[in-house]
Amino acid sequence: MPVGDLWSALGSRAALDAIRVTAETIALAMAMILLFGTPAAYWIASRRGAMRDVVVTLVELPLVLPPAVAGIGLLVAFGRAGLLGGTVDALGIDIAFTKVAVVLAVTFVASPFYLRTAVAAFESVDATLPAAARTLGAGPGRVFFRVMLPLARGGLGAGAALAFARGLGEFGATIMFAGSLQGVTQTLSLAIYEQFDLDFNVALAISALLIVVSAVVLLSVKLMTRWHSASGSLILSAPSSRQPS
Amino acid sequence: MRTRVAALLVIAVLAASSLASSAGARRQADPLTIYAAASLTEVFSSFDRAQRYSFAGSNALETQIRNGAPADIFASAAPLNTQRLFQSRMVERPVTFTANRLVLIVPRSNPAGIRSVYDLRRKPVKLVIAGAAVPVGAYTRTVLRKLGLSSVLSKVVSQESDVKAVSGKVAFGQADAGFVYATDARPVREQVSVIRIPAWAQPRIRYEIAVVSRSSRKAAARAWIKRILSPGGQRALRNAGFLPIPKATR
Numbered sequence: 001m002p003v004g005d006l007w008s009a010l011g012s013r014a015a016l017d018a019i020r021v022t023a024e025t026i027a028l029a030m031a032m033i034l035l036f037g038t039p040a041a042y043w044i045a046s047r048r049g050a051m052r053d054v055v056v057t058l059v060e061l062p063l064v065l066p067p068a069v070a071g072i073g074l075l076v077a078f079g080r081a082g083l084l085g086g087t088v089d090a091l092g093i094d095i096a097f098t099k100v101a102v103v104l105a106v107t108f109v110a111s112p113f114y115l116r117t118a119v120a121a122f123e124s125v126d127a128t129l130p131a132a133a134r135t136l137g138a139g140p141g142r143v144f145f146r147v148m149l150p151l152a153r154g155g156l157g158a159g160a161a162l163a164f165a166r167g168l169g170e171f172g173a174t175i176m177f178a179g180s181l182q183g184v185t186q187t188l189s190l191a192i193y194e195q196f197d198l199d200f201n202v203a204l205a206i207s208a209l210l211i212v213v214s215a216v217v218l219l220s221v222k223l224m225t226r227w228h229s230a231s232g233s234l235i236l237s238a239p240s241s242r243q244p245s
Numbered sequence: 246m247r248t249r250v251a252a253l254l255v256i257a258v259l260a261a262s263s264l265a266s267s268a269g270a271r272r273q274a275d276p277l278t279i280y281a282a283a284s285l286t287e288v289f290s291s292f293d294r295a296q297r298y299s300f301a302g303s304n305a306l307e308t309q310i311r312n313g314a315p316a317d318i319f320a321s322a323a324p325l326n327t328q329r330l331f332q333s334r335m336v337e338r339p340v341t342f343t344a345n346r347l348v349l350i351v352p353r354s355n356p357a358g359i360r361s362v363y364d365l366r367r368k369p370v371k372l373v374i375a376g377a378a379v380p381v382g383a384y385t386r387t388v389l390r391k392l393g394l395s396s397v398l399s400k401v402v403s404q405e406s407d408v409k410a411v412s413g414k415v416a417f418g419q420a421d422a423g424f425v426y427a428t429d430a431r432p433v434r435e436q437v438s439v440i441r442i443p444a445w446a447q448p449r450i451r452y453e454i455a456v457v458s459r460s461s462r463k464a465a466a467r468a469w470i471k472r473i474l475s476p477g478g479q480r481a482l483r484n485a486g487f488l489p490i491p492k493a494t495r
Binding site: 075079080081085096097175178179180181182184185193194196197198 | 304305307308352354356371373376378401402403404405406410414417418419420
């Protein structure tokens with residue numbers, strides 16, 4: 001199929017709406033994942049024992065859940081007839097069939113990808129370094145922002161890229177929890193599904209776009225794992241607590 | 246001597262008959278692959294548990310068959326999908342086998358307070374319908390047009406890919422209202438209330454069934470379709486809430 005046709009198919013209303021919905025929702029989801037996930041990963045990395053294991057299991061649960069089950073889980077938790085539905089209604093917040101629902105679904109399925117890598121990144125930082133910073137008088141905040149974050153940034157970046165890729169491809173949980181409406185909740189993945197038998201060219205064009213984006217993400221993961229020697233082999237190996245000094 | 250011959254004869258007869266019956270059992274045991282509209286899920290599954298089914302929106306099934314899916318039979322909720330395949334010679338001549346009608350369903354708790362279809366225009370409501378390419382979605386838009394309620398389409402919060410997704414969202418209480426077939430309201434009758442739509446506003450709903458041309462089990466497929474068209478099959482459909490085959494197409 002000629003590239004020119006693909007490009008013009010990307011300019012169709014359905015494709016443009018899907019790109020806009022996806023861009024908005026993935027940006028918000030990534031913000032939430034980084035904002036809440038980074039301190040959470042730091043907390044997990046600094047703990048040992050039963051509490052940590054429980055938290056890690058909870059955090060990694062969406063990883064092993066089939067997306068459709070994740071969708072049902074979100075409905076049960078945040079649906080209007082769900083456990084927190086009454087509370088959400090009372091607060092005057094409307095989640096059902098809104099972009100907020102898409103953001104929640106994407107955050108839920110993508111966060112484990114960031115958290116796992118972030119925990120490993122923090123754990124692979126040489127423990128003597130933050131310890132040395134503390135003996136030199138740095139408070140915990142300074143240690144985190146000036147020592148841990150810079151040293152772990154390669155792994156954190158790679159984790160963010162993985163979470164981004166997973167969030168981009170999210171389908172099952174989104175369609176169950178947020179529904180599918182062009183311009184509101186229909187992400188790129190949902191648009192492919194609808195356009196598949198409506199206008200195959202549009203479906204093909206969106207798929208091509210997603211392939212290109214996924215390739216860029218993969219490349220950036222490779223580059224980021226080389227970013228800093230401390231987080232060099234994060235992705236593939238188990239966390240190690242000692243680095244050659 | 247005679248008893249030995251008799252014994253051998255008996256053994257021979259037993260062996261032959263068990264071979265024949267196992268061969269027959271193998272033929273009967275091999276399930277047909279039936280691609281059917283989502284609204285046929287309950288009635289087909291209980292009518293014949295032995296076959297293998299794939300239930301989805303008729304438009305999605307049409308696309309799959311067009312791209313070579315290994316179906317023996319295609320049962321569609323609208324003539325459009327079977328006729329398009331017939332024009333491409335991908336199925337044999339389709340036959341109408343049943344009909345249906347649309348209803349409006351709301352969750353038992355009725356959060357939007359909908360008591361008639363006209364309330365859809367008067368009140369804020371999260372309405373869920375199927376996409377325009379899905380038979381039930383097209384039928385819904387026809388009903389709304391006939392009722393003079395096309396403006397209600399602005400209250401749609403989600404367009405689903407099959408009727409079960411619509412009934413599911415209403416049954417769970419996530420949506421305020423949804424248009425489904427009368428037959429889809431039954432499996433969720435505990436969770437929903439049904440609002441009837443007058444007969445004059447109903448679209449002409451016809452379900453068609455056809456043998457897929459690529460099938461290697463055409464004889465068995467034709468026989469299965471005959472069963473659906475027989476009094477037994479038609480009774481099973483009526484009991485599930487489907488309507489008799491419209492007179493004009495018999």
